[in-house]
Amino acid sequence: MRLTVLGCWAPFPRAGGACSGYLLQDGGANILLDIGHGTFGRLLHFVHYADVRAAIITHLHPDHYADLHCLRHATRSAFREKLRIQRVKLFLPADPQPAFFELTAGAEAFFDIIPIESLPEEEVPPGLRARCAEVGQVKIFFLPVKHSLPAYAVGVEGSGYLVYSGDAAPGEELTAFAEKAGIFLCEASGLDKDAEVFRDVHMTARQAGELAARAKVKELIITHFFPEYDLGELYAQAQEGYGGAVEVAREGNTYFLY
Ligand SMILES: [Zn+2]
Numbered sequence: 176m177r178l179t180v181l182g183c184w185a186p187f188p189r190a191g192g193a194c195s196g197y198l199l200q201d202g203g204a205n206i207l208l209d210i211g212h213g214t215f216g217r218l219l220h221f222v223h224y225a226d227v228r229a230a231i232i233t234h235l236h237p238d239h240y241a242d243l244h245c246l247r248h249a250t251r252s253a254f255r256e257k258l259r260i261q262r263v264k265l266f267l268p269a270d271p272q273p274a275f276f277e278l279t280a281g282a283e284a285f286f287d288i289i290p291i292e293s294l295p296e297e298e299v300p301p302g303l304r305a306r307c308a309e310v311g312q313v314k315i316f317f318l319p320v321k322h323s324l325p326a327y328a329v330g331v332e333g334s335g336y337l338v339y340s341g342d343a344a345p346g347e348e349l350t351a352f353a354e355k356a357g358i359f360l361c362e363a364s365g366l367d368k369d370a371e372v373f374r375d376v377h378m379t380a381r382q383a384g385e386l387a388a389r390a391k392v393k394e395l396i397i398t399h400f401f402p403e404y405d406l407g408e409l410y411a412q413a414q415e416g417y418g419g420a421v422e423v424a425r426e427g428n429t430y431f432l433y
């Protein structure tokens with residue numbers, strides 16, 4: 176399993192940067208985890224747009240979906256040019272409905288549109304209820320998390336187990352979901368001083384570290400950085416919370432998991 180960072184900023188990028196988006200490759204499948212502003216152009220450094228098998232949008236904030244419009248145009252072209260014959264599986268929350276309809280209306284010919292809420296619910300260890308799907312040989316789990324609108328953390332089980340928090344406040348269920356993940360890609364939107372403002376919506380870097388420590392993850396990668404913040408400060412607070420070395424996501428970084 177290979178994870179490449181396409182973008183790591185929120186809610187707007189630094190100069191020349193990109194918002195949330197990651198390319199996950201496993202079992203021959205190219206899967207996008209979020210596709211925020213500026214990520215599509217970076218994706219093309221790694222794969223051809225006609226070779227995207229699935230796209231997952233964790234929640235309907237533009238810093239996580241803005242470049243879905245690019246994927247939509249590119250996929251339509253790929254069909255027209257006969258570069259692909261299968262639709263791209265698009266997993267996304269059905270709410271808020273105006274954003275859902277804007278992203279999906281008229282796209283049925285080239286996107287297999289799958290509202291996450293329509294997926295079967297299964298019990299995943301240790302006793303959590305998660306929505307489940309398969310993309311090729313990879314199993315995908317969606318766990319509802321606390322945020323300012325309906326949002327999901329994503330677990331990917333393939334040649335390793337990776338968990339991506341999406342945008343989420345800390346919580347017991349997310350901790351259990353991330354338990355023993357080979358890679359835990361976690362939002363770290365702010366510094367200690369932001370804890371009160373972020374309550375029930377986001378995580379600070381320290382909270383991301385503490386959650387990762389409780390979940391005993393093998394590797395913590397922090398991401399979703401406010402562009403004005405010093406990454407060294409975010410790293411230091413995440414590392415104190417975690418009690419070990421932490422990776423800081425940057426565009427183009429690639430991580431391997433076996
Ligand atoms: Zn965000």
Ligand SMILES: [Zn+2]
Pocket residue numbers: 234236322342
């Ligand atoms: Zn958000």
